[in-house]
Structure formats: C-alpha cells, structure tokens
Amino acid sequence: MKNIVLFGPPGAGKGTQAERLKEKYGLVHISTGDVFRYNIKNATELGTLAKSFMDKGNLVPDEVTIKMLNAEVEKHPNAAGFIFDGFPRTDAQAKALDELLESKDTQVSGMVALEVDDEILVQRLLERGKSSGRPDDANETVIRDRIKVYYKQTAPLKNYYQAQDKYYGVDGEGSIDEITDRLSAEFDKL
Template sequence: MLNFVLFGPPGAGKGTQSQKLIDRYQLIHISTGDLFRAHISNQTSLGKQVSALIADGQLVPDEITIAMLEEEVEKNPEAKGFIFDGFPRTVAQAAALDAFLKGKGTSIAAVIALDVDQDELTKRIAERHKQTNRVDDQADKLQKRIDEYFTKTIHVLPYYEDQNKLNKVNGIGNIDTIFAELCQVVDKF
C-alpha cells in the first residue's frame, strides 16, 4: 500500500495536485478540509463544532481530526493507498497517523511538501475566494490559517525529515510542471 502526505500551506495547490495524483495512481484522497466541509454542510454535531473553530481560523483538535481520518481509512479496505491532504498538522497527529497505519501493517512512504511563499499564497487564495466564496478564504480568517501553518504546522516537517521521508517540491509555476515533479517522487515507490 502506498501512502503519501501532501503537505503545504493553505493555497499551495494541494487539492489541485491531489486530484491529478489520484487520477494517475488510483489512490484514495483524504482531505481533512473536505471531511470538515462535509460534516459542516450536513450539519452534524461534529460539523457544528468544526464550523465554529474554522470560522474563527483555528485548527480542529487532534482527537476530532484523527477520529474522522481513521473512520475514512476504514471505509476503504481495498485501497491501493492514500494521499493525506491537510493532515497531519501537528507532530502529535503525525505520530498518531504512524501508529494507526502501523496497526494496519503499512506506513507513510513519503511526505511531499509543496513550497510556496506567503505572497503567492495570499494571491492564490484571494482568487479562489472570488470563485468559490469559501468562508475560510476570507482575508481575516486566511491570515490566521497562514499564521497557523507557519508557526505550528511547519514543525511537522522535521518529524518526517528525521525519518528520511521528506521531499520538497517547488509549488510555484505551471500546474503540469509541478505535477511532473510530484510524479518523480511518487514513482520512486
């Protein structure tokens, strides 16, 4: 089973590139953002909790995120592998993911970090907000999300670097060029 973490700040292109990777490698995409939005749109009790946190630009607590992710993996027992998008966001989540996958006889093959600077992120998300009007793309919430990434989430990278699993890819440029670089990483496995 091939499992990858696609890592990067909000607006780095994780969703766009994930879809291309799914189409090419037949992996299951698990985006915590998509899971959160589904719970929110279905107005589940979890969705209401998540909605309040996201609207305030905060991260969802680890125990909620991990439980949702594990539930999603369990729904796909025949999967060739998974692309984890937007998870893990903390070292505790990374350790929990490793332990969960180990219990299933598998592991993360590689972490692919899309490297995009803050100016580019701000431009991309402003454009995405015009097109989709996502609540979490509003300017005040966006800055909180970017700050969260660069002050907290970024610390997950050394965790995977210590395991020799970290691969950095330039996330600025032509979508297909970036995809080709991602495929070079995936094809190693």
C-alpha cells in the same frame, strides 16, 4: 501500499494536485478540509464541533480530526494507498496516523511538501475566494492569519518526517502541469 502526506501551506495547491495524482497512482485522496466540510454541511456531531474552531481560523483539535480521518480510511478497506491532504498537522497527529496505518499493516511512505512564496499563496487564495464561496478565502487578513498559523503550528511537522528520512520538498510555483510533473517525480521514488 503507497501512503503519501501531501503537505504545504494554505493555497499551495494540495487539493488540485491530489486530484491529479490520485488518478495517476490509483490512490484515495483524503482531504481533511473536504471531510470537515462534509461533516459540517451534514451537521454531524463532529462537524459542529470542528466548525466552532474553523470559524475562528484555529486548527480543529486532534481528537476530532483523527476520529473523522479514521472513518474515512475505514470507507476504503481495499485501497492501494492514500494521499493525505491537510493531515497530519502536528506531531501528535503524525503519531496517530502512524498508529492508524500500522493497525492496517502499512505506513506513511513519505511527506511531499509543496513550497510556495507567501505572496503567491495570498493571491491564489484571494482568487479562489472569488469562486469557492469560502469566507476564509475572501479576506486577506484571515488568509495571512491562516498562513501564520501554518508556519507556527504546522510547518514544524517537517522535522518529524525528516527524522525518518521521509521528507521531500517540491517547488510549488509554476503551471499546474509543471508542478504535477515535479510531484510525480517524487511519488515515483516512494
């Protein structure tokens, strides 16, 4: 089973690339952002709770995120593997993911990180905001705050996977096809 953590700041292209790579490798794509939006749209108890944090630009607490993630994994008992997009974001979440996967006799194969310059991230998100309808993509101040939160709270997770020799950085700039090719080269090694 191939389980990949697709990592990078907001606007790095994780969702776009995950959609391409899930087809190529036959993996299930679990985007915590999509899972949150589904739960929020359907006004589930966890969704309402998650929304209260997301509206402020904060990370959703681990307990809430892990419960949502576990429910998604459980929906795919025969999966060949997963691409986790937007999760884990903290060492505690990474440990919880390890425990979840171990309970299914598997593990994280690697963290593949898209590395993109901050100014490119801002422009990508502002552009996405024009069509996505997401208020967090339409305001440059909110975008820059999200990027700061990523560097402060999420980027240190890189060390967790480096310590296990499971971290792979990939240049996330250029055309979508070029980035897919670079990511595929790393996925093929895992």
